Amino acid sequence: MSQPCVNIGMVGHVDHGKTTLVSALSGVWTDTHSEELKRGISIRLGYADTTFRKCPTCPEPQCYTVAKKCEHCGEKTEDMRTVSFVDSPGHETLMATMLSGAAIMDGAILVIAANEECPQPQTKEHLMALNIIGIENIVIVQNKVDLVPKEKVIEHYHQIKEFVKGTVAENAPVVPISAQQNINIDVLIDVMNEVIPTPVQKLDKPAHMLIARSFDINKPGSSIDKIAGGVIGGTLTAGSLHPGDELEIRPGRKVESENAIHWEPIFTTINMIAAGSDKVEEATPGGLLALGTGLDPSITKSDSLTGQVAGLPDTLPPTHDSFTLDLKLLERVVGISDDEPIEIGKIKTSEPLMLNVGTATTVGIVTSARENVAETKLKRPVCAEVGSMVAISRRVGSRWRLIGVGVIKA
Numbered sequence: 001m002s003q004p005c006v007n008i009g010m011v012g013h014v015d016h017g018k019t020t021l022v023s024a025l026s027g028v029w030t031d032t033h034s035e036e037l038k039r040g041i042s043i044r045l046g047y048a049d050t051t052f053r054k055c056p057t058c059p060e061p062q063c064y065t066v067a068k069k070c071e072h073c074g075e076k077t078e079d080m081r082t083v084s085f086v087d088s089p090g091h092e093t094l095m096a097t098m099l100s101g102a103a104i105m106d107g108a109i110l111v112i113a114a115n116e117e118c119p120q121p122q123t124k125e126h127l128m129a130l131n132i133i134g135i136e137n138i139v140i141v142q143n144k145v146d147l148v149p150k151e152k153v154i155e156h157y158h159q160i161k162e163f164v165k166g167t168v169a170e171n172a173p174v175v176p177i178s179a180q181q182n183i184n185i186d187v188l189i190d191v192m193n194e195v196i197p198t199p200v201q202k203l204d205k206p207a208h209m210l211i212a213r214s215f216d217i218n219k220p221g222s223s224i225d226k227i228a229g230g231v232i233g234g235t236l237t238a239g240s241l242h243p244g245d246e247l248e249i250r251p252g253r254k255v256e257s258e259n260a261i262h263w264e265p266i267f268t269t270i271n272m273i274a275a276g277s278d279k280v281e282e283a284t285p286g287g288l289l290a291l292g293t294g295l296d297p298s299i300t301k302s303d304s305l306t307g308q309v310a311g312l313p314d315t316l317p318p319t320h321d322s323f324t325l326d327l328k329l330l331e332r333v334v335g336i337s338d339d340e341p342i343e344i345g346k347i348k349t350s351e352p353l354m355l356n357v358g359t360a361t362t363v364g365i366v367t368s369a370r371e372n373v374a375e376t377k378l379k380r381p382v383c384a385e386v387g388s389m390v391a392i393s394r395r396v397g398s399r400w401r402l403i404g405v406g407v408i409k410a
């Protein structure tokens, strides 16, 4: 069976050091990561699967490594757990990507640079997203402490504590580090292990894979390029899959007839499963998987299946081309200067909303809006359980801004 894996989201303002930290935590950029890059998986959401190991003999503080032998004493190291870092882009226009990643996170590391006032716009917005999506296992990293004197680090720590007051991160530990200079990374790993546990595997439930990427096989260097079929990449929210399993993908394929459009599920077979850079005989929840399928690569190329859900036939959630949402809206638009706050007014009939459900992004036109409930007609259907959380954004000025969440009603 493949190793249990925990998905940890890296969130925070642009340039605060998320990518550098993933690199530091991974010890070195492992082959796995370069393999991901070769396969093109890290372009939307960057994934880096790393197995943390510890040396059984080196004295405290704990000697962590990703290597199979301890660099200090040469002793064989013990596997601790595999962590999949989901490195979301900090840039404001990529907020939707961050939210689609949030749906699969078991916890998050909020990276805040100590050399800038806290909070910066995306720090605020990302924390708000974690708050309303309900991710509770959070570690705050105060990065770049090498750039500021100790007194400033303490002052900045108080800014952080003030900023997270009343949010889901109120009691999150704050770990001062330098990702670039490798300072305190071992302490961070300890705290991370404590605060973000590996989730209990839900293997007895039907396997549902949220598709984050899909591509054809013609990527040079890919470990799966020998498979004669299209490839889908994503993460299992529950259950397990095996080579040879039948697969249904929903909503599937858009079929246009003379005066109507409808979507038909796609059926195929799993040829091969890759977890990280390894070929495996079983796919389980957590971490990024790539499934080689019997699909024609023209169906999977260029992320054409991103946002869809795959699983055993007849086990998938329903496909919705409209749904009713129970709303929980924020009071103010986040990520905008505090000097000119924008109140979030009621949702109105006919307004377009950007909706993120799992890894899917769609636009819903509001067909009816009442207090705390909105009905929407979707431009592109989504496959999702009733009760799923939907992140809602509204067009404000030139971009989509997060305004709240909704829950799909029966």
Ligand SMILES: Nc1nc2c(ncn2[C@@H]2O[C@H](COP(=O)(O)OP(=O)(O)OP(=O)(O)O)[C@@H](O)[C@H]2O)c(=O)[nH]1
Pocket: 012, 013, 014, 015, 016, 017, 018, 019, 020, 021, 088, 089, 090, 091, 143, 144, 145, 146, 147, 177, 178, 179, 180, 181
């Ligand atoms: N001095 C110092 N520089 C750092 C540290 N961590 C990151 N940097 C630098 O800060 C810059 C931004 O780092 P990234 O890791 O790319 O930041 P990011 O948050 O991933 O940025 P986006 O993905 O664009 O949101 C780079 O030039 C890093 O070398 C640190 O601890 N100390």
